[in-house]
Amino acid sequence: xxxxxxxxxxxxxxxxxxxxxxxxxxxxxxxxxxxxxxxxxxxxxxxxxxxxxxxxxxxxxxxxxxxxxxxxxxxxxxxxxxxxxxxxxxxxxxxxxxxxxxxxxxxxxxxxxxxxxxxxxxxxxxxxxxxxxxxxxxxxxxxxxxxxxxxxxxxxxxxxxxxxxxxxxxxxxxxxxxxxxxxxxxxxxxxxxxxxxxxxxxxxxxxxxxxxxxxxxxxxxxxxxxxxxxxxxxxxxxxxxxxxxx
Amino acid sequence: xxxxxxxxxxxxxxxxxxxxxxxxxxxxxxxxxxxxxxxxxxxxxxxxxxxxxxxxxxxxxxxxxxxxxxxxxxxxxxxxxxxxxxxxxxxxxxxxxxxxxxxxxxxxxxxxxxxxxxxxxxxxxxxxxxxxxxxxxxxxxxxxxxxxxxxxxxxxxxxxxxxxxxxxxxxxxxxxxxxxxxxxxxxxxxxxxxxxxxxxxxxxxxxxxxxxxxxxxxxxxxxxxxxxxxxxxxxxxxxxxxxxxxxxxxxxxxxxxxxxxxxxxxxxxxxxxxxxxxxxxxxxxxxxxxxxxxxxxxxxxxxxxxxxxxxxxxxxxxxxxx
Numbered sequence: 001x002x003x004x005x006x007x008x009x010x011x012x013x014x015x016x017x018x019x020x021x022x023x024x025x026x027x028x029x030x031x032x033x034x035x036x037x038x039x040x041x042x043x044x045x046x047x048x049x050x051x052x053x054x055x056x057x058x059x060x061x062x063x064x065x066x067x068x069x070x071x072x073x074x075x076x077x078x079x080x081x082x083x084x085x086x087x088x089x090x091x092x093x094x095x096x097x098x099x100x101x102x103x104x105x106x107x108x109x110x111x112x113x114x115x116x117x118x119x120x121x122x123x124x125x126x127x128x129x130x131x132x133x134x135x136x137x138x139x140x141x142x143x144x145x146x147x148x149x150x151x152x153x154x155x156x157x158x159x160x161x162x163x164x165x166x167x168x169x170x171x172x173x174x175x176x177x178x179x180x181x182x183x184x185x186x187x188x189x190x191x192x193x194x195x196x197x198x199x200x201x202x203x204x205x206x207x208x209x210x211x212x213x214x215x216x217x218x219x220x221x222x223x224x225x226x227x228x229x230x231x232x233x234x235x236x237x238x239x240x241x242x243x244x245x246x
Numbered sequence: 247x248x249x250x251x252x253x254x255x256x257x258x259x260x261x262x263x264x265x266x267x268x269x270x271x272x273x274x275x276x277x278x279x280x281x282x283x284x285x286x287x288x289x290x291x292x293x294x295x296x297x298x299x300x301x302x303x304x305x306x307x308x309x310x311x312x313x314x315x316x317x318x319x320x321x322x323x324x325x326x327x328x329x330x331x332x333x334x335x336x337x338x339x340x341x342x343x344x345x346x347x348x349x350x351x352x353x354x355x356x357x358x359x360x361x362x363x364x365x366x367x368x369x370x371x372x373x374x375x376x377x378x379x380x381x382x383x384x385x386x387x388x389x390x391x392x393x394x395x396x397x398x399x400x401x402x403x404x405x406x407x408x409x410x411x412x413x414x415x416x417x418x419x420x421x422x423x424x425x426x427x428x429x430x431x432x433x434x435x436x437x438x439x440x441x442x443x444x445x446x447x448x449x450x451x452x453x454x455x456x457x458x459x460x461x462x463x464x465x466x467x468x469x470x471x472x473x474x475x476x477x478x479x480x481x482x483x484x485x486x487x488x489x490x491x492x493x494x495x496x497x498x499x500x501x502x503x504x505x506x507x508x509x510x511x512x513x514x515x516x517x518x519x520x521x522x523x524x525x526x527x528x529x530x531x532x533x534x535x536x537x538x539x540x541x542x543x544x545x546x547x548x549x550x551x552x553x554x555x556x557x558x559x560x561x562x563x564x565x566x567x568x
Binding site: 002004005006008009010012013017020026028029030034037038040041044045048049051052055081082083084085086087088090091092094095096097098099100101103104121177178179180181182183185245 | 254257258268275280285286433436444452492
């Protein structure tokens with residue numbers, strides 16, 4: 001592979017990272033907190049590529065191995081492999097795969113931070129208000145690890161998508177990622193109560209905002225609590241497709 | 247260059263069709279998303295890694311590094327292992343850095359390999375993440391630190407004892423003519439290292455994406471509860487999933503059906519050897535090297551995680567719910 005092509009590919013990798021950072025598509029793959037780092041690394045790659053391109057033009061043609069290399073015989077790295085970098089460029093720019101579907105996330109009984117070591121601590125009180133907004137992983141963490149029982153007898157609002165169970169029940173689900181799409185897990189809570197029938201009538205992956213009260217799972221059963229829903233509202237898909245435990 | 251323009255144009259024209267094909271197939275879109283996830287997640291760490299390796303090319307030629315390191319190789323390896331704690335980041339960044347430190351593999355070779363294995367596993371960011379993921383088991387952090395350090399040091403000593411320079415078939419381009427400016431040396435080294443490491447990262451990310459789709463999720467849920475099967479399975483899983491070392495603790499924490507000891511194996515093996523690291527090592531050091539180093543690391547990492555796990559976590563860790 002010629003040096004110009006290498007530089008062009010380096011530039012394209014930088015541009016494609018910059019493109020998904022600007023368009024917001026990067027939230028399908030990694031957590032939003034990575035944005036400044038993505039921008040910085042895109043800038044670094046673009047600068048490195050432009051520097052090499054401009055430098056080569058100024059010298060009147062690309063430098064060859066003999067000029068820069070003191071041991072031409074030892075210069076044995078093969079350039080062909082760099083062609084592979086066109087794959088992420090093409091996938092990121094032209095395909096931009098969608099956010100993970102729930103079926104692709106690892107089925108986790110409860111949530112990311114549920115360990116078998118029973119660990120309890122006092123969580124801060126819920127935000128004030130009639131039915132404060134909580135993320136699904138936070139609801140599960142409070143349900144299992146909170147000593148203050150902050151969820152007991154409180155109405156809360158949770159956002160997620162409809163997830164029909166094999167045996168007929170209906171769940172509210174959310175895909176949770178820690179670093180990137182490769183570690184995605186599925187957090188879910190059963191829906192019960194008066195408004196659950198409304199959710200059960202909707203197809204999978206419909207986004208909902210549910211108001212209700214959490215009841216713990218019956219002892220000895222699967223460790224999934226139930227949200228006794230009083231109101232179910234259909235909403236548009238949120239801008240961040242995933243939820244994040246921290 | 248013409249080929250590149252041709253590929254780009256062809257893809258631009260068929261973009262709608264490609265996109266539709268990927269969006270319509272569940273397996274393709276999952277594989278595509280996981281591929282992008284692994285690649286995009288690694289880019290900033292790789293960028294940090296090549297900045298460090300560029301700086302090394304400018305300021306730390308191997309002769310100078312050899313002068314700084316303790317004279318006796320065994321002690322030098324130990325120092326490099328502890329020095330790994332100073333590079334916060336995950337494993338993708340440490341391969342190009344280690345390749346620069348490795349140089350021609352002389353006096354600094356073993357120390358550079360130890361650094362490569364230690365840095366992603368025992369840096370403060372990863373240890374804090376582990377402590378957060380296992381709030382009820384603080385010994386997990388200690389066990390991870392000890393087992394990863396032990397793995398890195400053993401592999402460094404093994405290289406010093408049995409390593410052969412002829413396995414290193416990939417050489418770095420020599421650092422150029424002497425009158426080059428420092429910036430020119432830095433930019434050339436960073437550019438070269440990024441292109442090489444990122445190309446092999448593509449191979450690794452693609453392998454991880456494929457395995458995500460092919461290996462059914464229930465496999466490890468069923469088999470992992472058995473201790474010895476669990477250890478083997480979790481080691482294999484760490485290799486194929488190719489998770490970032492800052493995230494693997496959370497994934498391990500969520501596998502509640504698996505005893506603590508196999509999960510420790512998962513945490514020790516993952517940052518030391520997985521499919522994307524194997525591809526990157528093959529690219530930067532050479533295939534002969536990677537084909538010997540990676541399986542060796544896998545065995546040593548599994549063994550030292552088991553030994554340290556039994557010592558630190560106790561035999562109670564082998565039962566479910568421990």
